[in-house]
Amino acid sequence: MNLDDEQESSNIVDRRGERGGGGGMRLPIGGGKLGIGGMIVVGVIALLLGQNPLELIGAVGGSSVGGSGVGQPRQAVEPAAPAKLDGAHDRFIAKVLRSTERTRGEQFPDQLSKPYPQPKLVLFEGGAGSGCGQADSGMGPFYCPADRQVYLDASFFDDLSRRFGAPGDFAAAYVIAHEVGHHIQTVLRISAEVQKARRASGLAQGNALSVRQELQADCFAGVWAHHNRDLLEPGDIEEGLRAAQAIGDDTLQQKAGARVKPESFTHGTSAQRMRWLQAGLQSGQMNSCDTFAARRL
Structure with a gap:
């Protein structure tokens, strides 16, 4: 991506001085405890999938039927300091975020008749x-609907390249845009409706709703890319598609040596993730991302 002329977002905040409880962090799961080793396993699954990994371990509602619900904070968060954009990673993130702000700031009034928060x-x-x-x-990037913030440890870029075989700046930008897609779902109350429906559903149906929600966020990322083609360089789209392919539920289960179980999918197959990223990229319209009405994913 060529971001030389892109401005940097002022909505980057810095919590890198916090260590968050050290190496002994443990959270309840199913009546037991999940240590840091288990957290890393969860993180491998959740990394780049666009889902808040805390949902996978029951820390917030939406991970299972009967959860506490989207938007319910579990703890107070102290105000963060403005980020000091010293390194290339920081500036890249700030510029990608700014490009999403610029794009959504134009689309929301035009397509939804409301301002973009x-x-x-x-x-x-x-x-x-x-x-x-x-x-x-170890959890990777995620969006928290309770405080409407995206959380990112920039070291995940290395994991994206080495562990998932999806190098490239556009691959990383796609994941950031996907997380912003979850913010859009929260603003439009799509996430709240999905969680309400999941709480009233069985596990398989709840997983199917989660797949549609994640694929919509992929499509929203494609819409962002459509409106920023002037920032793209040869090979960028292929980078994004490789990332989408690498994090499909079926591909991850195969790489883990497990039997592929479609009923357990929560994010969609590799083919579905690539298809919906391309759908947004080709149309450039958010109304083309209605995965909930689609008969074919």
């Missing part, structure tokens, strides 16, 4: 408190 993006290192519970670097 910009989210904050919190940079942390090791661990930090969030409105959805304790964030840990």
